[in-house]
Amino acid sequence: MARPSKPLISRATAVAASIEIIDSEGLDAFSLPRLAKHLGVRAPSLYHHFSDKSEILSAVAQHIAGAIAIPRRKPGPDWPEYFVALSSNLRRSILKHRNAAPILLQYLPRDLLIGSYEETARFLEASNVPTRLHVQILDGMERLTLGAVLTEAMRKPSTKSTIFPNVDPESQPLLTRALAENEMTSKQLFEEMVRSFLYGVMRNETVD
Structure with missing residues (x-):
């Protein structure tokens, strides 16, 4: 089937529709025919903007990762908090689109x-x-996040109650007690993990 001479949809519209399908139906349900049907066009119309399914998924990933807010923080000795906020924003964006x-x-x-x-x-x-x-920090932050x-x-x-699911108080009493005494949410635990990594990098630098 020939590609239409003029694009019937925009690249941004196709990416947004792809995310809608993946959000509602799951990643396995996503395909070029499914996307075309969702947009009310024929599959060849998609090739005005994307060479294949892989390129669309790449654009979806770029949209999710690139949509995060950049923290407004000046450089200085508390620089790790910039990364804490940045990672937290990326976490929020990803969790909006779990599928x-x-x-x-x-x-x-x-x-x-x-x-x-x-x-x-x-x-x-x-x-x-x-x-x-810098490489240790940038590489580590992406992997960790x-x-x-x-x-x-x-x-x-x-x-907070499902951080460790399926815990049996009788056979895992220490873990049960640790969960009961934990006062942090999943978000707070994540942010503290990021801080531990970053301040650990600087602490090791000072020791060396």
């Missing part, structure tokens, strides 16, 4: 949004973080 979360493992933010990593490296430099630590958030996204929405 699409696995796409970010195939299309990593560093591959889609490398310009933003340059900006972040500039922020680190302005905060007097040694350049030799995606690993934690995708694990959370694959489960049902977590609450």
